[in-house]
């Protein structure tokens with residue numbers, strides 16, 4: 001990855017107004033909704049800050065969630081207890097500014113989310129993402145995620161697989 005970035009929790013001093021990733025809903029979410037969701041404790045937004053300019057180069061959101069056991073592959077399910085729901089960390093949104101795309105920052109944010117999910121101090125079987133379209137889904141598949149049987153745009157990567165990569 002070129003340039004240096006620090007990843008931290010979204011705070012009032014971060015300037016969100018100029019963020020543009022190529023997807024209006026994701027830009028608008030950062031500007032208008034992310035802080036409110038944090039206040040309500042429904043998700044936490046992490047931002048990558050460009051050390052040189054202080055600009056927000058990317059962000060992701062993380063929240064606790066669950067998936068139906070019947071939705072994961074048989075290979076995953078056989079390692080899990082027969083409860084109807086399994087606990088996951090949900091990566092609700094992930095976006096990199098157009099100015100910083102194709103420099104491995106998306107991969108770095110994904111890795112950071114995985115680390116936080118692993119260190120959450122609670123039972124989390126997998127990282128789950130909601131891809132906004134097929135192109136985004138391909139990004140996650142490139143990083144080892146597989147689609148849930150109920151929805152091709154919801155993809156899952158077991159924490160055990162992440163731990164092996166680390």
Ligand SMILES: CC(C)(COP(=O)(O)OP(=O)(O)OC[C@H]1O[C@@H](n2cnc3c(N)ncnc32)[C@H](O)[C@@H]1OP(=O)(O)O)[C@@H](O)C(=O)NCCC(=O)NCCS
Pocket residue numbers: 021022023026093094095096097100101102103104105106107108130131132133135136137138139140142
């Ligand atoms: C998808 C997105 C986060 C990728 O971020 P990025 O910083 O440009 O991607 P990176 O440079 O980290 O790419 C890392 C790797 O993923 C691959 N990759 C990137 N986008 C990909 C895609 N859509 N499909 C398949 N592979 C992809 C890259 O080729 C690279 O591969 P390599 O490590 O083997 O060389 C970014 O393009 C973005 O913000 N898009 C708009 C919003 C969006 O679609 N968000 C997705 C979640 S809803």
